[in-house]
Amino acid sequence: MEVKSVIEIFEELTKIPHCSGETHAMRRYLVDFAKGCGYEVATDAIGNVAAYHPKSRVTLQSHYDMVCIGAAPDIETVVDDGWMRAKGSSLGADNGMGVAMTLWLMRKGAPVDALFTNDEEIGLVGAGALELAIRTSCLLNLDSEELGKVYIGCAGGEDIHAAKPMAGRAVPEEGAWYRLVATAPGGHSGVNIADGIPNAITELCGAICANDGMEIASLAGGERINAIPRRAEALVWLPEGKEPKGCEALEVTEAEGAPGFVAEGRRVVQALFGFAHGVRAWNRELNLPQNSINLATVEMDTKACRIALSARSMANDELERLVAQTVAGWEACGFTCEREGKYPAWKPEVNAFGDTVLKAYKKVVPGASYAAIHAGLECALFAERFPELKIASIGPTILDPHSDRERVDLASVEKVMAVIEAVVADLSSI
Template structure:
């Protein structure tokens, strides 16, 4: 059975809206909770919250924002067959379970420091702009999502936004208007990028390209820069007597009854560019058995009279990340798009340290097969390692599947076991 304290507090957190970019209510809750437990609390301009304990040797860290998908932040918890999920929304176990573990430790008066970072899901913004002192020699991040693993490395990332003027003209001749919609499972653009999940934007662009007679009036898709798109939609005009078709299970085509309207001058080229973009894994790391480099075709939307496309690149090595981004920019530049780069953060290249060795040894008292791992996703550890070169860092967490989607779920038995590991770490830092 899962740790009752953790699940009880997580249930409380799920009732407080904390979507990335809208975290004030959760920040207020964390501040008051920490103060009520007797910790000295500081908050910086980036919205990070630090609770300083007495005699601290380790800092626990989690981010308190979540990716809100579908009905979130209206979260209705569902427990079934040992798993917790949310009804028709993302759950927020990423990273709400880590936050709940930290709050349970605080409730017990644990002698440690607790760092709650803000807006991790939209570019590690809190960690990037951290203006609070990490005073302990060790930091344990609780944002990993595979029980039995001690993470000592993660991918770096950078976002690319490409834009081009959207020119319109009236649809010529007689014809009919259709809405073409793509629906896909969605998923985390790092954790799930190698799972061969369909990308709703790519699926939609494929239909628009294959039905070459279509004229495109609008196209939009994607939800978050770090989520594989689950929804995309286009409004199109088709010449009289010709119906758009698709044999994809992810596509729905409906006649709209619209009588007149404008279409994109370069709509066909836009569809071809989206369909032709190589979303997904670009290189594989055999040593770590995970993607080395990948890129997510995340969003397409209109901004005034311009079309914008958002891409999210990741790599386990900083030099590979730079090359991937440069190649992507060069490709879109050749198609006449302007490009800007944002939100770059470094890779945390895998290296063991005395603290990670201690964490692994204590982990094996709970899970004998525990081992080291790295993740093809961003962790704030990368920024902490860069800014605090003498800080010894490791990351652990329970099993969370399909984060950043409405299929997100956490295995409750692993929550209890991770809590046991964390408590053993607090009790036994004497030998390092």
């Protein structure tokens, strides 16, 4: 297997804009590619693409949208010591590498069905509204991100959007205006939530709270609801004679003033600082977070405040409680909350197909094992809708997805590709 060919296909994909919600060009590419390889092709209203082979026994599934951070969708790839990354942006290996591996097999005419789902990164939209048939009894999802793991379980999740009208208040006396900017590494709000990565919104609000008398004219932070915020900034005012303190970790510059500041600005900032972003409970059996919540984005000025949060749990009942508690807390602060994008947890369960995948994996990586992930996989929706479908998930090692530090281990791509080919060959006699 020439992994170079897979990488070449992936690099071709990086040149096609496919940020979540803006995937039309990639969809056309996938349809044309599949037809060019001789596969029967179907699409549905939500933008999913299926390619069928008459002798297929397994469906290879991946999503074709990506989380665009930084300069993306303008992506310039770089390879350093066996790792591929992008200059100043997310790479899109999540889940573009899964798409590329599938296309490489299709180029060879492999007896597989392919299902490319749309807008996974903004609430598993494509999988949730799937109108296309899954014709095989087995589905191999290619959206996992750790070599040597066969995933058979994942977290469920739901997003919360809180909003409240704001009012302005005139500046009462002489003072000075400053712009405060907090930066952090960023990361995936599920995979990286237990890694101790600072939340830029929390850091900024903590610094503001440390300054008595500091008022806020505007505050904004975060980029995507499924990414740990890597930047937050605020325009603030201090009475004459006071200077910002406790802001050593922030970028502080003098700024032009505003007509006034948010009347309840400090109260909202205190609530944001006090909100317990991160892991809420740990699953000792699976050795990963059981429950977590990401304080994802905030926008506040003298007209309105909008806050977005993303909750995850390995159990559906615990997810419901976590979301309900979060809604109750923000409603107590006068916010109106909306819930959206809910998807279920995928309860870990071993089946014959998973055993086949693990057997093939151990021939490539002897220490391969089953695992679960504290992130959403479309497998959960497929398992709920198609209870007889046998599902497993694998993928190459991808670090720090949903950030401009995203990178993929190219050697792991070759190994995972070998596993996929072995699985396809093993199922061909079924």
